[in-house]
Amino acid sequence: MDALSFPRLHVLTDDLEVVRGVARPGVAVQIRVKSNDRVAYGVTVAAVELCRAAGAMCLVNDRIGVALAAGADGVHLGDDDLPVDAARRVLGPDAVVGATCRTPEAARAAVAQGASYLGVGPAFTSSTKDGLPPPLGPDRIAVVAAAVPGTPVLAIGGITLSHLPRFAGRVHGIAAIAAFTTDPSGAAEAFLTALASPATREGLS
Numbered sequence: 001m002d003a004l005s006f007p008r009l010h011v012l013t014d015d016l017e018v019v020r021g022v023a024r025p026g027v028a029v030q031i032r033v034k035s036n037d038r039v040a041y042g043v044t045v046a047a048v049e050l051c052r053a054a055g056a057m058c059l060v061n062d063r064i065g066v067a068l069a070a071g072a073d074g075v076h077l078g079d080d081d082l083p084v085d086a087a088r089r090v091l092g093p094d095a096v097v098g099a100t101c102r103t104p105e106a107a108r109a110a111v112a113q114g115a116s117y118l119g120v121g122p123a124f125t126s127s128t129k130d131g132l133p134p135p136l137g138p139d140r141i142a143v144v145a146a147a148v149p150g151t152p153v154l155a156i157g158g159i160t161l162s163h164l165p166r167f168a169g170r171v172h173g174i175a176a177i178a179a180f181t182t183d184p185s186g187a188a189e190a191f192l193t194a195l196a197s198p199a200t201r202e203g204l205s
Helices: 016-022 037-054 064-070 084-091 104-113 137-146 161-167 184-195
Strands: 009-013 027-031 057-061 074-077 096-101 117-120 153-156 173-176
Touching: 009 016, 009 184, 016 027, 016 037, 016 184, 027 037, 037 057, 037 064, 057 064, 057 096, 064 074, 064 084, 074 084, 084 096, 084 104, 096 104, 104 117, 104 137, 117 137, 137 153, 137 161, 161 173, 161 184, 173 184
Parallel strands: 009 027, 009 173, 027 057, 057 074, 074 096, 096 117, 117 153, 153 173
Antiparallel strands: none
16 A cells, blocks of 8 residues: 555544444554453454445554454554564565664664554654653654655644645654544544645645
């Protein structure tokens, strides 16, 4: 998949109702389950089926074995997970492998190891995950994105619909959790519409 066609909206969830609501072309669902592999596998198998039927991408946070066993499109790796190149060896050349980065140096290293895309953040203060580092803000995220031209960069962390103008022309897309908990389908449509606007697309790759 080329960079321009890579999904601009990533929704992180462990709730199949959210998956059902947001799954559509242009969306990647990232399954993030905090309990054990067995639970994560069951959720992922169901999510893959929903995403395939709706034309969405399905990724798994952290759990490479679950992604492989459930037939997901790939994984997103955090700082404490396997390195990108190791995941690439396990999953193969066609899998999507995302990586979390906060600096230009880390971004370039992840891409050199075979990352398909990068998640950079937190952009703003977020309550959905404990122990997060201080927010980077749109300007510093833009600096990271500029270091890896041609690689999709997603801003993540505390992002709401009102924040999107601050990322216009600076990142490929966004990833979020809390924005999709109340009205997943409506929120997905609103985000996709905003991300598809000429002002937001300008300069993205």
